[in-house]
Amino acid sequence: MEPSTTARRAVITAEALDDVLIALTAAGYQPVGPVVRDSAIVLDALGSAADLPHGRGTETSPGHYRLRDRSDGAVFGHSTGPQSWKQYLHPARRKLWSADRDPASGDFAPEPVAEVPVRYAFVGVRPCDLAAIRILNRALRRDENAEGPFIVAVECGDPGATCFCASTGSGPGCTDSGEGYDLALTELTGSAGHRFLVTVGTARGASILDAVPHAAAPQSAVMTARRIVAEARGRMGRTLPDTDLRVLLARSAEAERWDDVASRCLACGNCTMVCPTCFCTSVEDTTDLTGDHAERWESWDSCFDIDYSYIHGGAVRTSAKSRYRQWLTHKFGTWHDQFGSSGCVGCGRCIAWCPVGIDVTEELAALDETIEPETAR
Amino acid sequence: MTTTPTTPTTPIAQNSQNAQNTRTATSSAPMVPARYRVVANHRDTADTHTLRLAPLDQPIPRFRAGQFTMVYVFGVGEIPLSVSGSPLVGDDTLVHTVRAVGAVSAALCQAGPGSIVGVRGPFGTGWDVEDSLGRNLLFVAGGIGLAPLRSALLEALGTRDRFGFITVLAGAKVPAEHLYRDEEESWLAHGAVVLRTVDRLEPDPCTLQVPAWDGSVGLVTDLLAGLRARPEHTTAFVCGPEVTMTHTGSALLELGIPAHRIEVCLERNMRCGLGICGHCQLGPDFVCLDGPVTTFDHAEPLLAICEL
Numbered sequence: 159m160e161p162s163t164t165a166r167r168a169v170i171t172a173e174a175l176d177d178v179l180i181a182l183t184a185a186g187y188q189p190v191g192p193v194v195r196d197s198a199i200v201l202d203a204l205g206s207a208a209d210l211p212h213g214r215g216t217e218t219s220p221g222h223y224r225l226r227d228r229s230d231g232a233v234f235g236h237s238t239g240p241q242s243w244k245q246y247l248h249p250a251r252r253k254l255w256s257a258d259r260d261p262a263s264g265d266f267a268p269e270p271v272a273e274v275p276v277r278y279a280f281v282g283v284r285p286c287d288l289a290a291i292r293i294l295n296r297a298l299r300r301d302e303n304a305e306g307p308f309i310v311a312v313e314c315g316d317p318g319a320t321c322f323c324a325s326t327g328s329g330p331g332c333t334d335s336g337e338g339y340d341l342a343l344t345e346l347t348g349s350a351g352h353r354f355l356v357t358v359g360t361a362r363g364a365s366i367l368d369a370v371p372h373a374a375a376p377q378s379a380v381m382t383a384r385r386i387v388a389e390a391r392g393r394m395g396r397t398l399p400d401t402d403l404r405v406l407l408a409r410s411a412e413a414e415r416w417d418d419v420a421s422r423c424l425a426c427g428n429c430t431m432v433c434p435t436c437f438c439t440s441v442e443d444t445t446d447l448t449g450d451h452a453e454r455w456e457s458w459d460s461c462f463d464i465d466y467s468y469i470h471g472g473a474v475r476t477s478a479k480s481r482y483r484q485w486l487t488h489k490f491g492t493w494h495d496q497f498g499s500s501g502c503v504g505c506g507r508c509i510a511w512c513p514v515g516i517d518v519t520e521e522l523a524a525l526d527e528t529i530e531p532e533t534a535r
Numbered sequence: 536m537t538t539t540p541t542t543p544t545t546p547i548a549q550n551s552q553n554a555q556n557t558r559t560a561t562s563s564a565p566m567v568p569a570r571y572r573v574v575a576n577h578r579d580t581a582d583t584h585t586l587r588l589a590p591l592d593q594p595i596p597r598f599r600a601g602q603f604t605m606v607y608v609f610g611v612g613e614i615p616l617s618v619s620g621s622p623l624v625g626d627d628t629l630v631h632t633v634r635a636v637g638a639v640s641a642a643l644c645q646a647g648p649g650s651i652v653g654v655r656g657p658f659g660t661g662w663d664v665e666d667s668l669g670r671n672l673l674f675v676a677g678g679i680g681l682a683p684l685r686s687a688l689l690e691a692l693g694t695r696d697r698f699g700f701i702t703v704l705a706g707a708k709v710p711a712e713h714l715y716r717d718e719e720e721s722w723l724a725h726g727a728v729v730l731r732t733v734d735r736l737e738p739d740p741c742t743l744q745v746p747a748w749d750g751s752v753g754l755v756t757d758l759l760a761g762l763r764a765r766p767e768h769t770t771a772f773v774c775g776p777e778v779t780m781t782h783t784g785s786a787l788l789e790l791g792i793p794a795h796r797i798e799v800c801l802e803r804n805m806r807c808g809l810g811i812c813g814h815c816q817l818g819p820d821f822v823c824l825d826g827p828v829t830t831f832d833h834a835e836p837l838l839a840i841c842e843l
């Protein structure tokens with residue numbers, strides 16, 4: 159796509175990132191973004207731009223994730239970490255209601271937990287995660303017109319070896335039409351100095367930019383940003399097989415490959431926990447020791463858990479094979495039937511954080527090789 | 536008999552359509568049950584009870600036959616239960632028939648009159664009784680499967696002249712496990728044909744007496760042989776264990792009942808009823824939204840895949 163002439167663009171210095179955070183805070187947002195902790199880049203509240211992972215990059219491969227130093231001092235020179243924005247949009251555990259029972263009458267009145275919405279500003283959202291936020295909201299059947307968090311997206315210049323967003327159509331760049339973001343940044347670290355090209359996606363994005371020292375974007379900066387994204391696309395670590403995955407998976411229910419992957423898979427569920435679109439939850443009803451105070455909690459669940467499919471008489475999916483099949487088929491196949499798109503955004507988290515290094519792109523390619531397009535219907 | 540609630544409970548939107556969701560949070564309101572009081576608990580068999588519930592809060596919206604609710608027992612848990620009562624009742628009471636198989640269902644069976652439970656719903660699809668005007672109706676049940684069918688049966692019997700033959704084929708393991716024997720008279724009086732069968736007829740281990748039994752012995756599908764209804768003008772409603780439903784469905788297809796006129800009721804783990812917990816997925820379906828009632832031509836290929 160050619161750079162749009164209508165999108166408003168500007169250039170800010172690397173130092174002005176702090177001004178962006180100040181402007182966001184002044185506008186009532188709580189900025190959260192990438193920080194280094196426990197040898198990984200995780201998401202947390204940002205006090206200032208100094209909290210961001212300056213000069214830190216990541217090195218990923220199946221079952222492998224390491225931080226590394228970058229010589230260019232890039233702030234967003236890392237690929238996705240073990241966490242995603244899901245932890246803010248769909249918390250790992252939350253109380254839904256509580257109730258106290260009158261011991262004499264047995265009566266109780268459930269009190270919904272009052273939700274205190276935090277006005278988050280997500281800073282440093284990669285294009286894959288922009289898509290993931292949209293997909294997650296749709297899966298949770300949320301109002302897509304309701305006001306969401308403020309989003310500062312960052313295009314990817316240095317994709318990880320486990321990334322394949324070019325295959326899923328969700329990255330490594332953002333669209334000019336401002337889809338999903340308020341402001342989008344492209345980090346420029348070349349000879350002209352450490353700067354960011356800023357693309358304005360929404361009116362509220364424009365008002366934040368207005369509060370930050372900025373200069374009009376020279377055409378050269380726009381062209382450099384284009385080149386960075388194009389090169390990133392070319393350096394993508396992985397690709398999906400070039401086929402209609404929904405059809406492939408619909409035909410693969412009885413494929414032998416499931417036995418092969420099941421012999422390696424530990425059914426630990428890590429892949430579903432790190433997945434930015436996996437939305438499944440369990441509901442737990444509890445009481446305290448008196449038995450008269452009850453609570454209902456919702457927490458992330460995984461289709462790899464044996465109890466996930468439990469009905470009286472036993473779980474529906476007992477074999478590891480059937481549980482791996484559920485994950486892969488849901489993510490790349492039946493998600494289309496349910497929500498009109500793939501459930502995968504190519505972030506590669508499930509590959510890096512699988513303890514035995516199972517690679518979804520490899521599994522899909524293996525299915526694609528063995529499933530005959532015509533006969534295996 | 537009523538005690539005033541400690542806190543007035545606000546009417547809560549129960550339907551997924553009414554879920555007050557924003558883009559940053561899913562409202563917990565659809566997960567909050569409305570309180571109902573158990574007004575009657577009738578023991579049907581050794582392990583199965585039928586409960587009548589009356590609302591204490593804003594009642595849940597009206598249900599259709601075949602829909603289910605999520606019933607909560609204080610501190611124990613919440614389970615999906617099909618409504619077994621007639622949708623034609625004029626009040627807001629709900630009738631559920633529960634078989635005690637675990638913690639929540641056993642607690643419900645023990646919930647005497649006056650007990651307070653929570654209810655969310657109604658959820659899911661219903662039996663297409665309305666779509667079958669002028670047709671013969673065939674109900675095929677295995678075990679507790681008669682409970683979800685009863686709702687549609689009572690609806691049809693309540694407006695009897697809108698339908699052709701109404702036939703009920705019910706199977707159970709042993710005579711004592713047959714449900715609703717005491718209301719069979721009334722079904723017959725409304726012009727239903729009721730055939731019952733048991734898997735086996737054995738002497739009681741204590742009394743050594745063979746139980747009295749006026750029905751057949753064998754599988755519920757064996758009863759299909761005696762059907763006189765014209766298959767192309769028949770709608771079949773089938774509910775029971777999954778194997779019973781697939782065998783019955785195939786047998787009904789063979790009899791000539793069109794696949795889209797055979798309806799089955801599916802069961803999967805359910806935590807929300809709103810299509811957001813993910814647990815009830817069966818291939819592309821969320822059984823709580825696309826089911827539990829679905830046509831056999833839709834369900835059969837999904838059920839044919841082992842451990843889907």
Ligand SMILES: Cc1cc2nc3c(=O)[nH]c(=O)nc-3n(C[C@H](O)[C@H](O)[C@H](O)COP(=O)(O)OP(=O)(O)OC[C@H]3O[C@@H](n4cnc5c(N)ncnc54)[C@H](O)[C@@H]3O)c2cc1C
Binds near residue numbers: 632637683
């Ligand atoms: C749509 C639908 C309609 C149903 N209608 C009826 C009915 O009319 N009458 C009847 O007796 N039974 C019905 N069932 C089955 C009933 O929901 C289970 O028997 C019940 O959930 C068992 O819970 P428990 O706590 O007694 O058993 P346990 O085996 O102790 O279950 C432990 C926990 O596992 C979960 N669980 C177990 N089985 C199921 C299940 N099938 N679905 C969801 N969660 C489950 C529950 O959270 C439960 O609390 C229906 C199920 C579905 C899905």
Ligand code: SF4
Binds near residue numbers: 433460485
């Ligand atoms: S892959 Fe599994 S855990 Fe993830 S959304 Fe699908 S069913 Fe839920």
Ligand code: SF4
Binds near residue numbers: 425429430462513
């Ligand atoms: S694929 Fe890997 S991460 Fe996922 S359940 Fe199996 S072992 Fe765990």
